[in-house]
Amino acid sequence: MLSWDELQKAKFTETNARERAFGLVDKGTFTEFVSPRDRMPSPHLPVLGEAIGYDDGVVTGIGLIGKRPVFVVSQEGRFIGGAVGEVHGAKMVQAIKLALKAYEDVKEKYPDSYEERLPAVVISFETGGVRLHESNAGLLAHAEVMDQIQDARGKIPIIAVIGSKVGCFGGMGFVGAATDVVIMSEQGRLGLTGPEVIEQEMGKDEFDASNKALVFRTTGGKHKYIMQDANFLVKDTVGGFYQQLQEVMKLPFAEIEKFRRIGSKELVEEQLELVKLAVELGAKDSMDVWKYYGNEDPAKLVDMGPEEFLKVAKRRERKLG
Amino acid sequence: MDYEQGMIGRGRDALEMIFDADSIKENLIDDIQIDSEIGPGAVVGTGLLDGEKATFIANDAQAINPRFNVVYFGVIGMEEAYKMALAVYNTMEADKDKPLEQKRPLVLIVDTPGNGPGKTEEIFGMNKATGGYQLALAEARKLGHPIVAMVIGRAISGAFLCHGLQADQILALDKTFGTMIHVMPLTSIARITKIDIERLEELSKDNPVFAAGVDFFHKLGGVEEIVNKVEDMKAIIKKHIAEVREAKKAGQAEKLGPWGRGALGDERGGRVVRKKIIEKMTEEYNAVADKYLNA
Numbered sequence: 001m002l003s004w005d006e007l008q009k010a011k012f013t014e015t016n017a018r019e020r021a022f023g024l025v026d027k028g029t030f031t032e033f034v035s036p037r038d039r040m041p042s043p044h045l046p047v048l049g050e051a052i053g054y055d056d057g058v059v060t061g062i063g064l065i066g067k068r069p070v071f072v073v074s075q076e077g078r079f080i081g082g083a084v085g086e087v088h089g090a091k092m093v094q095a096i097k098l099a100l101k102a103y104e105d106v107k108e109k110y111p112d113s114y115e116e117r118l119p120a121v122v123i124s125f126e127t128g129g130v131r132l133h134e135s136n137a138g139l140l141a142h143a144e145v146m147d148q149i150q151d152a153r154g155k156i157p158i159i160a161v162i163g164s165k166v167g168c169f170g171g172m173g174f175v176g177a178a179t180d181v182v183i184m185s186e187q188g189r190l191g192l193t194g195p196e197v198i199e200q201e202m203g204k205d206e207f208d209a210s211n212k213a214l215v216f217r218t219t220g221g222k223h224k225y226i227m228q229d230a231n232f233l234v235k236d237t238v239g240g241f242y243q244q245l246q247e248v249m250k251l252p253f254a255e256i257e258k259f260r261r262i263g264s265k266e267l268v269e270e271q272l273e274l275v276k277l278a279v280e281l282g283a284k285d286s287m288d289v290w291k292y293y294g295n296e297d298p299a300k301l302v303d304m305g306p307e308e309f310l311k312v313a314k315r316r317e318r319k320l321g
Numbered sequence: 322m323d324y325e326q327g328m329i330g331r332g333r334d335a336l337e338m339i340f341d342a343d344s345i346k347e348n349l350i351d352d353i354q355i356d357s358e359i360g361p362g363a364v365v366g367t368g369l370l371d372g373e374k375a376t377f378i379a380n381d382a383q384a385i386n387p388r389f390n391v392v393y394f395g396v397i398g399m400e401e402a403y404k405m406a407l408a409v410y411n412t413m414e415a416d417k418d419k420p421l422e423q424k425r426p427l428v429l430i431v432d433t434p435g436n437g438p439g440k441t442e443e444i445f446g447m448n449k450a451t452g453g454y455q456l457a458l459a460e461a462r463k464l465g466h467p468i469v470a471m472v473i474g475r476a477i478s479g480a481f482l483c484h485g486l487q488a489d490q491i492l493a494l495d496k497t498f499g500t501m502i503h504v505m506p507l508t509s510i511a512r513i514t515k516i517d518i519e520r521l522e523e524l525s526k527d528n529p530v531f532a533a534g535v536d537f538f539h540k541l542g543g544v545e546e547i548v549n550k551v552e553d554m555k556a557i558i559k560k561h562i563a564e565v566r567e568a569k570k571a572g573q574a575e576k577l578g579p580w581g582r583g584a585l586g587d588e589r590g591g592r593v594v595r596k597k598i599i600e601k602m603t604e605e606y607n608a609v610a611d612k613y614l615n616a
Contacts, residue, residue, distance in 0.1 A: 031613075033605045034598060043594055044530050048516055062606065062613050069613040086530060090598035097599075098606050106614055117614065130478065132514055135504035136541050137530040137592055139478065143486035143579035146452070150459035171479050174452030192448040192479065193438040201438045202391070218443050229446055261446075262453035263460075265410035268403050271449055272359070275399045278445045279388045286444045 004028065008239030012163040013187050015238055017059045017076035020124050023238035024161065024245060025063025025070050032061040034091055042087045044134040053079045056087040060095045065249050069106075069119045071099040075126040077166035083131035084172065089141020096121050096148035096158065103156050118253065121152065122245060123179065124161040128194060129170020142171040149178050153263065157181060157256045159248060161241050162188035162230070167219065169194045177229070181259045183244050184221035184230040186306055191219040217286045217302060222309060226290055228316050231259045235306050258320070270320055293317075327499035328432070328551065329474035330382035330395070332364060335430045339471070339555045340368030340377065350376055350411040360404035361385070362392045370426075370559055376412040378405050379430035380484070382474075391437040397480050398437035402450035405484065409457035413464060421465035422570050426562045427458075431485045432474030451483040458487035462578055467565035469558050472535070472544070478504040489565040489577040490545040492557060493535045502544070503533030529591040542586030 002010055007023035015023070022030045034040055036054035045052050057079035063070050073095045075082040084092070102119040110117055130138035152158055160179040162168050167189030168176045176182060176190055184190065193201075195209035195218075208214060217223055224230035232248075234240035248256065260267060283289050287298035294314035295301060301313055328335060336345055347366040348355040355365060361384040368377050386392035386400060397405075409427065416424045436442075436451050462468050470488035472481075481502065485491060494500045504510075507525060511518040525532035529540040538544045548557050568576055575581060586592030 031609050033602045038601060038605075040594070040598060040601065044528075047524060047528070048514070048520070048531075050514075050516075060602065062609065064613060064616050067616045069616070086592055086594050087598055090595040091602065094599045094602045098602065102610065102614060105610070109614065117616070130504050132505060132510045133516075134530040135478075135510070136532075136538060136543065137586075137595075139482060139486070139504055140541065140543055140579065140582060140586065140592070141595075142482050143455075144583060146455045146482075146487065147459055147579040150456055150463065153456075153460075171482055173448035174455065174479075174482075177446065177448045177452040178456055190448065191443045191446075192436055192451065193443060198438050198440065198443070202440075207440050218440060223444070227446065229449065262449050263456045265407065265414070268406045268410065268453050268457070271446075271453060272400075272403050274445055275403065275450075278399070278441055283441065283444060289444060 008237065008242065010238055012185060012236050012238050012241060013165050016078065017074040017124070017126065020238060021059040021061060021072045021074040024072060024122055024124065024242050026065055030061055030063040030072065032059060034060060040087060042085050042134065044085060044137070048133050050133060056085065056091070057082055058088045058091050060091045065246055067117050068249055069102050069117070071095045071119065071121045073121070074124040077126035077164055080131055080133070082127035082166050084127060084129065084138045084141055085131035085134040086137035086141065088131070089138060089144065093141060093144045093148055096145070096152060099156055100151060115253070119156050120249065121156065121158045122161055123158065124164070125168035125172055125176055126164035126166045127168060127170070127172045128166065129172045139171070142175065145175050146178060149175070154257070157253065159183065159245065162190050163236060163241060164188065177261060178263070180256050181248055182224070182230045183232045183234060183241060184224055185234055185236040185240065186221045187236050188221045189216070189219040190224050190229065213302065222301060222313070223286045226293060226313055226315050228318055229261060233306065233310060266320055270318065327474065328494060329499055330432065331473070332379040332381050332395070332430050332432050333383070335471070335473045335554070336364065336368065336377055336379055338551055339428065339558060340370060341372065344369035350408065351415040353411040353415060355404060355407050355411065360398070360400035362396060362398060363401040363404050365404060365408035370555065375426045375428050376408055377428050377430065378408050378484070380433045382432060389437060389441070391439040391442065395433045395475065396435055396437055397433055397451065397483055399442060399445060399447055399450040402454045402483060406454040406457040409454070409461050412466060413461050416466070422566060424465040426467040426469065427461060428558060429468065429470040429485055429488055431470055431472040431476050431481065433480040433484055434475050434477050435480045436483060451479065454483055455487050462487065462489055463574070465569050467562045467569070469561045469565065471554060471558060472500055472502060474500060476502045486579065490561045491543065492546050492548050492561065493544045494551065495547045495549050496535050500535050501533070502535055502538045540589050541591035542582045542584070542589055
């Protein structure tokens with residue numbers, strides 16, 4: 001495994017879930033919970049003749065960013081596409097539950113200064129959602145994660161990190177959308193229905209899943225950043241995400257709440273305006289929307305490096321937030 | 322049986338069967354109006370259950386959405402999901418000054434094959450629409466509104482997560498009605514996982530974490546009670562609303578909703594590792610907590 005310092009410079013897309021978990025918090029502070037040493041794999045895979053993973057495709061644990069305890073969930077796409085089954089799901093759910101417990105404990109012990117020690121949850125998504133091999137258990141686990149996210153509302157921030165090869169799709173696509181802050185890289189992808197499924201359901205005319213450029217400009221980091229579905233766009237290194245997390249941790253919680261896209265009547269009404277726009281524009285391509293938001297030559301944005309993109313890209317203006 | 326065709330595609334009929342005669346007011350929660358033009362695939366509003374006001378949220382499989390061609394036969398599109406969310410927020414608003422035990426119930430009538438797939442949906446963010454509705458339901462549930470979902474037809478994958486799995490309790494018509502609860506048909510699972518369909522068929526006979534169907538979901542704790550007759554829906558929904566209300570009054574919200582279904586799954590022997598993971602993680606966290614909370 002790469003050292004923490006090496007990880008900071010390493011490409012996020014090329015690191016594994018454990019490396020990301022280590023690299024997303026302060027140097028040397030990460031402690032893993034239910035690590036492979038505990039040997040608690042999925043009990044449902046062997047009957048299907050599938051290989052097990054001793055971490056069931058997700059690394060969970062705790063680290064620090066400054067004084068703040070950060071509960072980390074880091075999914076591994078190389079294990080069954082990062083899909084969520086009973087064990088994987090329970091680890092995710094419990095990470096948030098423990099962060100809420102930590103919140104209560106910190107508040108009690110430091111009633112006047114708990115904000116500087118406010119726990120946070122960071123979820124590095126790399127998943128297509130429900131694991132089909134244990135689909136019912138995976139489905140129920142998704143509902144539990146959403147339930148915990150609502151429990152965390154107004155108490156502790158839940159931050160999505162999306163920069164992996166697999167992206168964040170299926171049921172986890174709405175879990176990502178339900179977090180407080182979304183940080184993406186250009187390589188990260190966020191959505192509900194994956195490209196192959198759209199093609200299969202709607203036909204190649206509607207969506208050609210083999211067209212990588214189309215796939216990236218529909219669900220990739222740049223598009224989500226323009227739409228304000230991603231709050232921050234960072235470069236594809238572990239350090240890029242870590243530094244952005246440090247910045248977010250400096251903000252007061254009231255500011256963080258403003259990054260939300262959904263979670264109140266006002267936000268739903270704001271989103272409905274966007275749905276109206278979808279009808280009015282009759283957009284056939286995400287670039288039509290980029291243009292609508294004032295990007296005169298949207299095709300140019302596609303190949304632009306991240307630094308220049310951040311300088312010139314015009315984003316959807318929000319009434320809220 | 323009178324309903325040999327089952328109840329698939331009959332969300333509006335179910336509303337008539339469950340709510341008092343002539344009590345249904347569409348797009349209205351008290352005097353708060355929801356735009357009747359949006360989301361035709363979802364029916365929302367207020368009805369009476371033996372005189373008691375309740376918000377209903379149902380799929381209308383007969384409707385098509387003229388603006389979004391992926392929305393037909395009960396699919397939940399962006400407009401539908403946001404309309405459903407608004408029904409929930411308006412319900413909270415209408416009862417905001419009422420004490421916990423007087424918060425009105427929400428009844429979800431579930432018959433949906435999926436969330437809207439499509440390029441437009443991905444460009445504008447279908448994930449936010451379905452997520453937004455779920456957060457609204459979770460908030461209402463935690464505020465004290467009893468939420469009961471009644472699966473009358475299809476409760477498929479992400480659409481069931483969207484419309485159903487955030488309820489306090491879930492009921493389902495039994496399988497003779499053609500009720501379907503699953504993530505994906507076996508043929509698709511076989512194709513994606515590359516596991517032989519024969520093996521999958523064999524397993525689906527007795528493996529609740531994997532097999533499709535109401536009975537398996539019941540064993541997993543995903544369905545609270547199976548309803549055998551459509552005539553019984555009203556009485557059983559009312560019974561569960563009363564039960565949920567009692568539990569909330571007694572401060573036992575942990576027994577309800579997604580978390581409660583986890584405990585139920587353990588009790589019924591369908592999901593027993595979840596609890597071990599939770600305990601192990603808590604134990605390992607407790608061992609290091611001081612170091613992190615007092616850094």
